[in-house]
Structures are given as structure tokens and as C-alpha cells.
Amino acid sequence: MxxxxxxxxxxxxxxxxxxxxxxxxxxxxxxxxxxxxxxxxxxxxxxxxxxxxxxxxxxxxxxxxxxxxxxxxxxxxxxxxxxxxxxxxxxxxxxLMAASLSAVEAPPGLPDGYRLRSWHRADVTRVVVRAADGAFAARGQIAVTGETSVVDQVETDPAHQRRGLGRVVMGTLAEAAARGGARAAVLGATEEGRALYEAVGWKVVAxxxxxxxxxxxxxx
Incomplete structure (x- = not known):
């Protein structure tokens, strides 16, 4: 940990x-x-x-x-x-889960037809993935507080699940936090989200x- x-x-x-x-x-x-x-x-x-x-x-x-x-x-x-x-x-x-950002899986490429946009304001980076028709597909955000960071509000629309979008979002957020000076991250996970986070390098804390x-x- x-x-x-x-x-x-x-x-x-x-x-x-x-x-x-x-x-x-x-x-x-x-x-x-x-x-x-x-x-x-x-x-x-x-x-x-x-x-x-x-x-x-x-x-x-x-x-x-x-x-x-x-x-x-x-x-x-x-x-x-x-x-x-x-x-x-x-x-x-x-x-509650935590990860060393150096151990988090790098983001894979987006599936065909999807596009990603990210922006940064006041220590928070947000990522949104949209489908080819412009519809919402996935999102997440990460707040950096010195050497630590918190992943928050990660979501994939049910119509776009099982296409690797969650891995893209998590990897992109981890890279953004590392660029911001963070070395570790923490998040509160649902049971449904836990499997994704464990697959990309996160560990259960409590x-x-x-x-x-x-x-x-x-x-x-």
C-alpha cells in the first residue's frame, strides 16, 4: 500500500x-x-x-x-x-482503495469512434469520453493535493460498458495526477467498480x- x-x-x-x-x-x-x-x-x-x-x-x-x-x-x-x-x-x-501512480496501468488506446477530452482547473483534472454521435460514454476526475490525489466520479454509461473505456479514463487520470506531482492516489469504490480498479493496479485498503x-x- x-x-x-x-x-x-x-x-x-x-x-x-x-x-x-x-x-x-x-x-x-x-x-x-x-x-x-x-x-x-x-x-x-x-x-x-x-x-x-x-x-x-x-x-x-x-x-x-x-x-x-x-x-x-x-x-x-x-x-x-x-x-x-x-x-x-x-x-x-x-x-477504500489506494495505488502508487507508477503502478497504475497506462491508458490503452480508445476504441474506434470514441474521442476523449480532458481539462484542468484548480487542481482537478476531468476526463470525458464521447461516442461517435457525441453522446456521453464515460467520465472521471482526479484532484491533486500535494503528493496524493483522489479519483472521483468515475462512470461509464451502460450502453458503452465492456469496451475498455474505464481503463482509458483511469489511466488518463493517473497520468494527469503524476504530471501534477502526485505519487499516490486513493478512491472510494463500489463493488461494481472494484474489479476494474484492481485490474489496473489498485489495492483495497479498508x-x-x-x-x-x-x-x-x-x-x-
Missing amino acids: PFSTTAEAVRAWVEGWAVSRGAAEPTAQPWGFTVDVGLAKEVARHVLTAADEATVRKLAENTAVAAVPLKVFVPPQTLKAWLPPDWVLLDGHAV PLSAAVRGTREGGA
Whole structure:
């Protein structure tokens, strides 16, 4: 693992995610970090770097609104057992992953008919792949924070899956971050995305689960 501890990887993920999404600077807490996001569906988020049942339960009981998810690096069954009954698990990230950028697979060539565009603003590089008719096919972005970086919002349209576009996006992002001075990267992966990331050089650091008070559709 390119990070000496899980806590280092978590810190890199929190700081880079905030840059990627234009969120506030993370605020350090005794148990981890709070990030003000500023959206109606996610006002803020609490990320717990060292979780135990007592800490999770106390934080959940002190979180009064449904738009402040907890992100905890334990399996979902463990988190569910720790939560009060009015909290629900969220779909979305399943594992935290990390990679040395030098070990990430270089991007393959694009399949015929596709074209890629990338641009860089305020330490964030974005990549979009479009089909021959101009339709969206795949995308992703990476935020560089010194020697570390965070891959974020990687997506391939279902109509364009299994054509290697995810490998193109991931390799292009890794190259961009390396040019920006980063040596390592971290991301929160879904179970569906995990196979792609492992195939191009990423390793699992820890399980990652999320929950909110009340009911809410979709992931955070």
C-alpha cells in the first residue's frame, strides 16, 4: 500500500474529495473529520478514521438531520449493528482503495469512434469520453493535493460498458495526477467498480460503509 497506515489513506481521501467536489476544508475532529458540503441532500459529512461502537452511536445520536451521512471504515453489517434504529445504510462506496501512480496501468488506446477530452482547473483534472454521435460514454476526475490525489466520479454509461473505456479514463487520470506531482492516489469504490480498479493496479485498503438518519434513496 502506498500509505503507511489506513489513517493516512483516509486523510488523503477526505482532503482530495473536498477539493474534487469544491467542498469546505475538512475540519479535524477527535474521531476523524467533518466536511461541509453545502448541498440540500448532503449538508455535511462526518468521516470516522477510528471507529468503535460507542463513538458511532454517540455521533449518530447527536446528528439531528438526515442530510449528514456518516462514512465509516467498517463492513456494512458492523455499522448497521452500531447504529440507532432510525438510521439506514446507504448504497454507494464499498471499499477504500489506494495505488502508487507508477503502478497504475497506462491508458490503452480508445476504441474506434470514441474521442476523449480532458481539462484542468484548480487542481482537478476531468476526463470525458464521447461516442461517435457525441453522446456521453464515460467520465472521471482526479484532484491533486500535494503528493496524493483522489479519483472521483468515475462512470461509464451502460450502453458503452465492456469496451475498455474505464481503463482509458483511469489511466488518463493517473497520468494527469503524476504530471501534477502526485505519487499516490486513493478512491472510494463500489463493488461494481472494484474489479476494474484492481485490474489496473489498485489495492483495497479498508471496507467503507455509509449511513444517514431516516430514509433516503440512492447513495451519498
